[in-house]
Amino acid sequence: MSIINVMWAGGAPFASVHKVHNQILSRMEPAMPVKTWLLQGSAAACQVDVGTALEWNMTSARLKGRHIWRLLKPLMHSRFRQALLDSQARVVLLDGVGVARTLLPVLKHLPQIRVVVVFHGATRINPAGRKLLRGFPASRLALAAVSETLAMSLRDDLGIQVIALRSALDxxxxxxxxxxxxxxxxxxxxxxxxxxxxxxxxxxxxxxxxxxxxxxxxxxxxxxxxxxxxxxxxxxxxxxxxxxxxxxxxxxxxxxxxxxxxxxxxxxxxxxxxxxxxxxxxxxxxxxxxxxxxxxxxxxxxxxxxxxxxxxxxxxxxxxxxxxxxxxxxxxxxxxxxxxxxxxxxxPDEAWSSFGQVARQLISGSQ
The missing domain is CATH 3.40.50.2000 (Glycogen Phosphorylase B;)
Incomplete structure (x- = not known):
């Protein structure tokens, strides 16, 4: 089984997000290969080591389907679909609601892939976003938040299960x-x-x-x-x-x-x-x-x-x-x-142990 770790971008503004994803992936089996996708920016700009990375170099307008890019969204989805198939991924880890809006429409039609979406902070989820998350097959989708406080807020907003994965450090x-x-x-x-x-x-x-x-x-x-x-x-x-x-x-x-x-x-x-x-x-x-x-x-x-x-x-x-x-x-x-x-x-020792256990359960689908 391989994992695709999809991040919105690299750079200082996203350093804490990359750190959390690295901590999650560090708790997996060492033999499990991981490839990071950066929808924007470069791996060199990341504040942590993201390992092997695929840089998509897309603009926000394109990712969000604004203006002329709305007409070209099927082409973007086709590229993502082929890349996912080529990767032979079985789990995809998504960074928040923006990345979820971009990839879930593609992943919905790839039944062999499980999806984990990690929320890192308070975010406004519009009706289309709620519909997207609620409409994805529940057996293949896990939503997680980096604190119980955030998980509770998202549960109230979405009306579906959100797991508390309180981030911790070794x-x-x-x-x-x-x-x-x-x-x-x-x-x-x-x-x-x-x-x-x-x-x-x-x-x-x-x-x-x-x-x-x-x-x-x-x-x-x-x-x-x-x-x-x-x-x-x-x-x-x-x-x-x-x-x-x-x-x-x-x-x-x-x-x-x-x-x-x-x-x-x-x-x-x-x-x-x-x-x-x-x-x-x-x-x-x-x-x-x-x-x-x-x-x-x-x-x-x-x-x-x-x-x-x-x-x-x-x-x-x-x-x-x-x-x-x-x-x-x-x-x-x-x-x-x-x-x-x-x-x-x-x-901290108990928190790190608990974090590792929940992270492994999320990735394996045993939560």
Whole structure:
């Protein structure tokens, strides 16, 4: 049996999605061959190793059947069908509703292939999308979401079964790559001692909440010249964030590093990790920080409470004042004790084992 792993695109915006799919595929039997399809972009642009890849180089307009491409959709479907037959695939793993809309009409007529669709975040599913998912043979289709919170939301929306495949990381492998505190701070250009460092990691987009975080940190750090905030990531809001940190109240206190390939190795540079997201399907940054032994202060959203429960430290979503107060409280808290409690709540070893079991069941069709 072989697997086709179909992704919308490569590149930094899709790095966490590729990471989750890689984790799913890593739990399969080693002898099971996998080929990745990229509907857009190149394998070289991916932030993780996708192995053997077929690059389709299609535009969004073509994939969505816009304008003249609507007339050429049968030709596109024919190409996909032939490629699937040539691959001799028995399982196809699809990245979210956009890829499902593109491939399910073809896969519906290939009864030898099972399909798994993985949802990574909240998404608007239009009536045509609901009809497509509900109309696909249930015996050959499995829908999975990267958290129970997201799975429940999708079940309510679609009215069909959605399995919770809470994404997890291999604790031993992740921790083996972590740099010691001093080395991580050196890599970021930070003093090894004498400063308190708050870290945040993610794409620089509005939903990650970094603009609000800057306002909150500016207030909290006003009387603390030894405090620093490091934001690791790249994205379209960088210019606006850079302009804000050049204002007097933040000047010299905030570092925007841009994208760093080794970001996951640097968590021990931080005293606290701040996750101000407005919405998340899961939030791998929270898991990575906890695995690194760093306490987390996160937005008060259901998916974070799902993972940390009462051990989580939470601040109101997109509330500058609430976040400022929470940062000040966190700075006074026993960080090691908080980190230990959060680690126990996340239970990374059990989570990794459970993730592997559910992933194998999804691919094999035994769920």
């Amino acid at each position: 604790p031993a492998a992740f921790q083996a790559d972590l740099l010691p505190r001093e080395d991580a701070r050196d890599r970021l250009g930070l003093p090894r001692s004498g400063v308190r460092v708050f870290g945040a990691v993610g794409r620089l987009v509005d939903k990650k909440g970094f603009a609000s975080l800057l306002e909150a940190f500016g207030r909290a750090a006003a009387d603390h010249p030894d405090w620093r905030l490091v934001i690791v990531g790249e994205g379209p809001t960088r210019e606006a964030l850079q302009a804000r940190i050049e204002q007097p109240d933040l000047l010299g206190k905030v570092l925007l590093t841009g994208h760093l390939e080794e970001a996951a190795t640097l968590y021990r540079a931080f005293d606290w990790v701040l996750v101000p997201s407005r919405d998340e399907g899961l939030g791998l940054i929270l898991q990575e920080a906890v695995l690194a032994g760093i306490p987390v202060l996160a937005s008060d959203i259901a998916v974070f409470r799902e993972q940390l429960g009462d051990t989580g430290w939470y601040a109101p979503v997109n509330d500058d004042g609430g976040w400022s107060e929470a940062i000040l409280r966190a700075a006074e808290a026993p960080a090691e004790a908080v980190a230990l409690a959060q680690y126990r709540a996340l239970a």
